[in-house]
Amino acid sequence: MMNQLFPSPFPDETVYSWVCRFHFFAAHADFKRDTLRKLGIRDNRPANEFPPYLQKLSELSGVTLDQLIFCFTNAHYFQPFMDQIMYEEICERLKRGDTSSLQSRIGAVANRITPGQLLKYCPLCAEEDAQQFGTSYWHRSHQLVGVTACESHGIHLLSVKRNTKTPQLPPLSGCIHPSSLFEIRLSKLIQSEIFDNDVKWHKGDTYQAYYKRLGEMELLTQSGRIKQKQLKEYLIKHLDGMSELDYPYPLVFDAALNGKLSESMFYRATCNHQPIKHFVFISALFDSWGDFKQSANIEESKEKSPVTDQQQTLKSVNWHEGLKMISEGNSLRSTAHFLGTTVSTMKIKAQQNNLNIDLRPSKVTELVERAIWRKLVVGVKTQDIADEFNVSVGAVEKVLTKHVWLPELRKRIWYIEKQRFHTKRISDFIDEHPDSTRNDIRKKVRPSYYWLYKHEQELLYQLLPERVQAIYWPRKAKK
Numbered sequence: 001m002m003n004q005l006f007p008s009p010f011p012d013e014t015v016y017s018w019v020c021r022f023h024f025f026a027a028h029a030d031f032k033r034d035t036l037r038k039l040g041i042r043d044n045r046p047a048n049e050f051p052p053y054l055q056k057l058s059e060l061s062g063v064t065l066d067q068l069i070f071c072f073t074n075a076h077y078f079q080p081f082m083d084q085i086m087y088e089e090i091c092e093r094l095k096r097g098d099t100s101s102l103q104s105r106i107g108a109v110a111n112r113i114t115p116g117q118l119l120k121y122c123p124l125c126a127e128e129d130a131q132q133f134g135t136s137y138w139h140r141s142h143q144l145v146g147v148t149a150c151e152s153h154g155i156h157l158l159s160v161k162r163n164t165k166t167p168q169l170p171p172l173s174g175c176i177h178p179s180s181l182f183e184i185r186l187s188k189l190i191q192s193e194i195f196d197n198d199v200k201w202h203k204g205d206t207y208q209a210y211y212k213r214l215g216e217m218e219l220l221t222q223s224g225r226i227k228q229k230q231l232k233e234y235l236i237k238h239l240d241g242m243s244e245l246d247y248p249y250p251l252v253f254d255a256a257l258n259g260k261l262s263e264s265m266f267y268r269a270t271c272n273h274q275p276i277k278h279f280v281f282i283s284a285l286f287d288s289w290g291d292f293k294q295s296a297n298i299e300e301s302k303e304k305s306p307v308t309d310q311q312q313t314l315k316s317v318n319w320h321e322g323l324k325m326i327s328e329g330n331s332l333r334s335t336a337h338f339l340g341t342t343v344s345t346m347k348i349k350a351q352q353n354n355l356n357i358d359l360r361p362s363k364v365t366e367l368v369e370r371a372i373w374r375k376l377v378v379g380v381k382t383q384d385i386a387d388e389f390n391v392s393v394g395a396v397e398k399v400l401t402k403h404v405w406l407p408e409l410r411k412r413i414w415y416i417e418k419q420r421f422h423t424k425r426i427s428d429f430i431d432e433h434p435d436s437t438r439n440d441i442r443k444k445v446r447p448s449y450y451w452l453y454k455h456e457q458e459l460l461y462q463l464l465p466e467r468v469q470a471i472y473w474p475r476k477a478k479k
């Protein structure tokens with residue numbers, strides 16, 4: 001049975017992220033007892049890559065199993081590098097919930113390249129998602145092995161360790177490190193693949209593209225065999241720089257250095273090799289995913305892809321409630337947030353129903369843009385700026401994203417504001433209660449105490465009175 005509190009999925013969201021949002025949205029008390037149990041998970045943790053609970057998830061969310069597998073798991077990441085039988089087996093196992101041995105079945109354990117226990121995120125995407133959707137979430141394309149940079153922001157992805165007991169969403173903070181063009185190119189190649197909806201692509205097509213390109217590069221002998229020595233030299237020259245990237249690139253580069261990368265991929269072509277090896281190989285031989293695909297001569301699939309169906313499923317949102325909220329004067333943004341949909345979808349829906357909505361201009365003049373920029377620099381919230389200049393929040397965000405350093409600066413400003421606020425609350429309390437102990441302060445001004453304890457411990461201890469020395473009375477000796 002569908003659960004009314006199950007939120008609609010966001011674009012490029014992982015299953016785990018979706019489940020975490022369900023937990024928050026439904027205001028469950030306990031992740032394990034309430035949320036995970038609804039999905040039939042009793043003992044193990046919510047797997048990220050190949051979840052065993054898709055059947056239940058499909059029932060709760062109303063999204064079909066095929067769509068779940070295609071749009072929310074990483075099955076598609078492996079598809080172009082597997083034979084059809086194997087891919088179908090993966091899908092079957094995902095449907096049945098029989099996923100415990102999938103990782104080893106596809107060779108990830110043997111080759112020691114797995115997504116690991118880290119959850120990756122882009123701090124700028126997190127910030128933008130929070131503004132657009134009201135919350136940050138885990139992007140599926142960021143979790144893929146080999147994706148170390150955010151394609152849209154050109155910065156390095158950050159990671160947090162997965163906590164298995166409590167639900168987690170990406171933090172709205174983190175350092176911004178620009179990525180090298182080489183790193184961005186590799187991440188982009190992998191992301192192009194996961195967003196490529198051509199469902200009829202298999203290993204045979206991939207190898208066909210390789211041989212065609214190697215032939216064009218004169219790396220094949222007359223009898224069609226690969227000139228391994230020349231190919232090895234070519235790869236080393238083109239993959240230089242990979243050793244400085246994050247895991248797993250140095251591993252793959254080592255394999256290229258000792259010739260194992262190209263040898264194993266062609267001598268043992270019947271095995272299913274890790275996608276990352278293929279991606280590295282493709283990056284050296286082709287300009288882009290499109291170039292590779294063209295070489296394979298893949299015909300665009302005429303069949304309806306599950307992705308377009310997914311857009312249909314988004315309609316499981318309670319529109320009736322949303323339209324009622326808007327007609328009662330709630331803003332598009334807050335209504336969309338409440339329903340778990342996007343502002344633009346909500347807008348279209350309201351317009352279709354002839355509801356009067358406050359449509360503010362999304363384009364701003366240069367003069368207004370300067371004025372908006374000045375407000376952004378001092379940390380004014382985007383919603384407040386939009387209200388002041390009577391433009392849409394989207395227009396303000398557009399100005400914000402023009403300056404890569406701006407989000408980081410604003411975070412810093414907010415941080416300092418918070419620090420000031422909490423410091424003041426503690427010192428005010430001490431002024432009013434000069435005899436209070438550390439324990440009193442901890443109990444009475446709990447949020448501020450813990451905020452400072454977490455972020456500014458040194459400052460906290462400067463504020464606090466001396467620790468009360470515990471006194472142990474000498475015990476009377478037993479007679």
Ligand SMILES: [Zn+2]
Pocket residue numbers: 122123124125126150151152153154
């Ligand atoms: Zn990003």
